[in-house]
Amino acid sequence: MNENPERILKRALDHAGAGRLEEALALLAPLAARYPKVPAAVINHGEILRRLGRFDEAVAVLENAVARLPDLPVARFNLALALRGAGRPEDALAVYREALRRQPDHGDGWYNQGNALLDTGREEEAVASYRRALKHLPPPRQPRTLNNLASALILLRRPAESEAPLRDALALSPDYPDAHLNLGVALERQGHLGAAAGAYRRVGELRPEHWWHALHADLLCPDVFDDNAAIDTWRDDYAATLARWRDRPGHLDPALLHLSGAEPPPTLMYQGRADRALKTAHANLLAPRLPAIEPPAPRSGGDRRRIGLVVNHGHEGIFIRSVQGVLPRLDRQRFEIVVAVTRPALNRARAALGDDGLTWLALSPRVDQAAEQLRAARLDLLYHWEVGSDSFNYFLPWFRPAPLQYTSWAWPLTTGIPGMDFFLSSDLAEPEGAQDLYRETLLTMPGNMFTWAEPPTPPERPMTRADFGLADGEHLYLCAQNPRKIHPDFDPLAAGILERDPRARVLLIGSREGAETEPLRQRLQRRLGALAERVTLLPRQSRERYLGLLDVVDVALDPPHYSGANTSFDALGMALPLITLPSPLLRGAFTGGLYRRMGLTGLIARDPEHYVELAVSVATDPALRQHWRDALRRGNGAIFHDDRAIGELQNAWDIMLGDR
Structure with a gap:
């Protein structure tokens, strides 16, 4: 190697800048071997290996660089990137901590540490790291950090809080597709479907090959419907949208599927209808746009x-x-x-x-x-x-x-x-x-x-109604399901209970993100009129407070079409009578299955009128309520520790x- 080392390095970096990584590596590997204490040669050698996806080799090179050049922060930052690429996020975080201790004003270091924290599910810490990065990055380099900060907030189910950094990112970079995509997610999670559709379509305009975001925009679905007619109208539109998209060209990029939103709307399952036809039609739309992959051959050999x-x-x-x-x-x-x-x-x-x-x-x-x-x-x-x-x-x-x-x-x-x-x-x-x-x-x-299943453990300190701001003189009917599961067919059941029992109060629990809670409140006010004054939407509870709540109410209510599952184990394990309706759908029949497992079917209503009758009878008759509590205590062992x-x-x- 007679050529001037600086010229070799420059040629290598020119290759790297043009995306010719193998050519860059062919020059850098011998250069780094010859000059192991020259930072530019060694660190760029490791960085090119990382960009080629040869992470273990990059880690080895950069670990040597850190050992030889312990006071050079860039060696540690690049090592951390390589460790993350190698699937070693905890090791990467340890290196980031030391590198940032040595150079606390390194904005890119705080940004990349935030990414590694997201890899390990530590979203709160990632938020803090991204916020530190923003203090040290000039505005033109902030959009990706603002976008990833928003991603962490969305993962923490704080979509409203994620809007501000996304709008800041778009103010700095108006055509930043990832920020428009995250803005669509944040708006959708808050129930702002029209604005969300606009954000998704903007992604499709900026990246026309990513047509699936426009499909997602066309299929946005409310979390809470006003009535059955609205559900049926939406489903008819869904089928028509699938038919309209069927012959459009375009394939799905396998590398981007996890961000595509091209799946059937998850809220389909809350609509109280059989879904095979729509789910099959959606799959048939996607099938020719995905790679055709055969299953692996069955494994041979092995005792287990x-x-x-x-x-x-x-x-x-x-x-x-x-x-x-x-x-x-x-x-x-x-x-x-x-x-x-x-x-x-x-x-x-x-x-x-x-x-x-x-x-x-x-x-x-x-x-x-x-x-x-x-x-x-x-x-x-x-x-x-x-x-x-x-x-x-x-x-x-x-x-x-x-x-x-x-x-x-x-x-x-x-x-x-x-x-x-x-x-x-x-x-x-x-x-x-x-x-x-x-x-x-x-x-x-x-x-x-x-x-x-294990039976629920009651809270150490028995709770009272006052702990939840509830009155002692009322009969409390609790439906503990999230608002998406409160189907419009629940409304006449609640109205029937409130009409028959003047001391009734129906308790519901709001959603974690809150987007479904207000539409549900508005629907109940519209459909129940003055009776809605005796419906209380409680905030989400901790596990201990939730079990304490089960202990102070009189009766639990399953909504139609989507019964409890783990919540039914909880209620029945606490010997709380739970009223349910039969359903041909698995998601509406879980509580009934638990009752059949116990050999107790008297709280499975025959029809909506019987549902109201059972609920009011149990809530208003202390002797009947005690009868069912005793029966559940005797029988609920059948659903726990079930071999x-x-x-x-x-x-x-x-x-x-x-x-x-």
């Missing part, structure tokens, strides 16, 4: 069947609660369990479920990359915890990451996806002919309600796998 369970960030809380009693009781001689969790949810899930006998897999938040990771795990069967509550979990099954895959009650309606093999349900909750409701093969377990949930689940796996 390898079962995967997959959940993505934002949904791990209920997943943990629902599987933590199941996992330790599975037959580990027959089944190896792989728990696959997107990286931001990994620490929380692993801390709750432990490592005993489990194999953990940290998934990329990108659908296509996560699918490749799951394929590499060589699973026999994959259980998708939810399919359709967001873009990631809707599109993952399309990539056929296992020879066989199924879903079940956590998102309790058909996926409509042609590659989903099974839907696992329960005979206790499915009507005759239920297969017609599912595109998947329906498989039902005979005698359990899906999970090995049938283990045996029947394992039998279902055998059937899916063809082992039985």
Whole structure:
């Protein structure tokens, strides 16, 4: 190497600036080897390796650079970037902490630390890191930090707060597509659907190849409908929109599916209708726009069947609660369990479920990359915890990451996806002919309600009505479901209760983000008139306060079409009488299934009139209420510590796998 080293370096950087990374690396690797103490040579060598995706090599190079040049902050910052790329976010955060201690005014360092914090699900800390970055970055370089700050706030379910940084980003960079996209999300989460549609369409204008944002804009769906006629009108429009889009050109980019919003509207499931036709039509629209992927060949050899369970960030809380009693009781001689969790949810899930006998897999938040990771795990069967509550979990099954895959009650309606093999349900909750409701093969377990559950633990300090601002002289009827589940058919039930019981007060609980609460309040005021004065919308409660609330009300109410699930375990475990209506839909039949498991069906109403009669009778008659409380205390042991949930689940796996 006789050429001047500075010229070699300049040529390498010119190659890198033009995107010719391999040519840059061919010059930098020997240059860095020859001059290991020259920062520009060594650090750029590591950076080019990182940009090529050769993260482990980049880490090795940059670790050496930090060792040789400990007082050079850029070496640490680049090392942290490489560690994050290598899937080692905790190690990256340790390096960021030291680098920022040495150079606290490094705006890009605070920004990149915020990104690493998001990788680990630490959104509050990410918010603080992005805010520090903004103090040290000049305005022209702030938009991406403002956008990511907004992303963290959206993940924290604070969409209203995310609007200000997004509008600041767009003031600095009016044509910034990612900020328009996040603004659409923030507005949609607040229920401002018209403004959200405008933001999504603006993304489509700026990036015409990303046509799916315009589709999402066309399919925006209210969280709360005024009445059944509005629901039917929206569904007719949905079908017409799918037909209108069917022949338009365009493919979906696998690398962007997790941000696409091209899945069926999740709020479809709250409308109280059978959804197979619409979900299938939506899937048929998407199928030719996605890569056609065959499932991997079945695994041969091995003494145990390898079962995967997959959940993505934002949904791990209920997943943990629902599987933590199941996992330790599975037959580990027959089944190896792989728990696959997107990286931001990994620490929380692993801390709750432990490592005993489990194999953990940290998934990329990108659908296509996560699918490749799951394929590499060589699973026999994959259980998708939810399919359709967001873009990631809707599109993952399309990539056929296992020879066989199924879903079940956590998102309790058909996926409509042609590659989903099974839907696992329960005979206790499915009507005759239920297969017609599912595109998947329906498989039902005979005698359990899906999970090995622990009974709720009452709060240490018994609560009183005064703790919730409620009067002692009223009869309290609690519907603990989120406002999306309060179907318009609930309104006449509430009106009937309030008319028949002049001392009745109906209690509802608002949503976490609040977007659904005000439309529900307005609908009840319009439809119930003066009776709405005796409807109280409480704020969301902590777990302890929520259980305390169950202890002070007189009766619990299931809304029509979407009953409680975990909330039903809670109410029945606290021996609180819970009134429910039968439903042909799994999501409306969960409470009835629990009652059938206990052998107690007297609180399953025959029809709406009987529902009102049961609710008022239990709330106003102390002796009858005590009768049902005693019956629930005697019978609710059947729904807790239920070993049938283990045996029947394992039998279902055998059937899916063809082992039985």
